[in-house]
Amino acid sequence: MGDGRCINCGDPDAEPYDLLVRSTSHEEVLLCGTCHEAIQREMAEEG
Amino acid sequence: MARPARYAGSDPTAGQVRVLHVDDDAALRDLTADLLERVDEGMTVLSEADPRAVPERLEAEIVDCLVTDKCMPRRDGLELCREVREDHPDLPVVVFTSQRGEGVVERAMAAGATDYVPKAPGVDQYEILAGRVRRAVLERRRDRCEESERATERHTTA
Numbered sequence: 001m002g003d004g005r006c007i008n009c010g011d012p013d014a015e016p017y018d019l020l021v022r023s024t025s026h027e028e029v030l031l032c033g034t035c036h037e038a039i040q041r042e043m044a045e046e047g
Numbered sequence: 048m049a050r051p052a053r054y055a056g057s058d059p060t061a062g063q064v065r066v067l068h069v070d071d072d073a074a075l076r077d078l079t080a081d082l083l084e085r086v087d088e089g090m091t092v093l094s095e096a097d098p099r100a101v102p103e104r105l106e107a108e109i110v111d112c113l114v115t116d117k118c119m120p121r122r123d124g125l126e127l128c129r130e131v132r133e134d135h136p137d138l139p140v141v142v143f144t145s146q147r148g149e150g151v152v153e154r155a156m157a158a159g160a161t162d163y164v165p166k167a168p169g170v171d172q173y174e175i176l177a178g179r180v181r182r183a184v185l186e187r188r189r190d191r192c193e194e195s196e197r198a199t200e201r202h203t204t205a
Contacts, residue, residue: 005145010145010146
C-alpha cells in the first residue's frame with residue numbers, strides 16, 4: 001500500500017514492525033497494534 | 048483464529064485449490080499465502096506483485112481462483128478484473144481490499160468480480176477469504192460438471 005496505513009487492515013494508525021513470514025524477514029512492515037498482535041499470536045501458535 | 052471453525056468454510060469435495068494472489072506489498076503477499084494455507088490445507092497460494100503479469104500467468108499456470116487487491120500502483124484491481132474476464136469468463140475472482148466506502152462492492156461486481164472480502168483488523172478475515180474462495184471454486188466446478196453432462200446428453204440423444 002505504501003501510504004502509511006496498516007498493510008493488513010488499512011488502519012492509518014500503523015507502526016513499523018519486523019515480520020518473519022514463510023522464512024522471509026520483512027523489515028519495517030506497517031501494522032496497527034491489533035493486526036501485529038494477532039499475527040504474532042498466529043505465528044507463535046503454529047510456528 | 049478459532050481452531051474449531053477453521054474448516055467451516057471448506058468443502059473437502061472441492062479438493063485442492065490453487066489461488067493466485069495479487070498484491071503490490073511483499074509482506075502482505077507472504078502473510079496472505081501463509082495464513083490461507085494454514086486455514087485450508089488443501090489450498091496452494093501463488094503470489095504476484097505485478098497485476099500486468101497476471102494474464103500471462105493465467106495462461107501458463109493452473110489457477111482455480113484469482114484474489115486481488117484493489118489499489119495497486121501499476122494497475123487497479125478492478126481494471127485487472129475486467130481484463131481477466133475477457134479471456135477467463137468463469138474464473139472466480141475475489142477482490143480483497145481495505146478500501147471501503149459507498150459503491151466499492153458494486154464497482155467490484157460491475158468489473159466482473161465474483162466476490163468481495165473487506166480487509167479487517169486481526170487474522171480472522173483469512174478464514175472468511177478461504178471460505179469464499181472455496182465456495183466460488185466449488186460452484187465453478189459444479190457448473191462445469193453440469194455443462195459437461197448436458198453436452199454428453201445432447202450428444203447421446205442426437
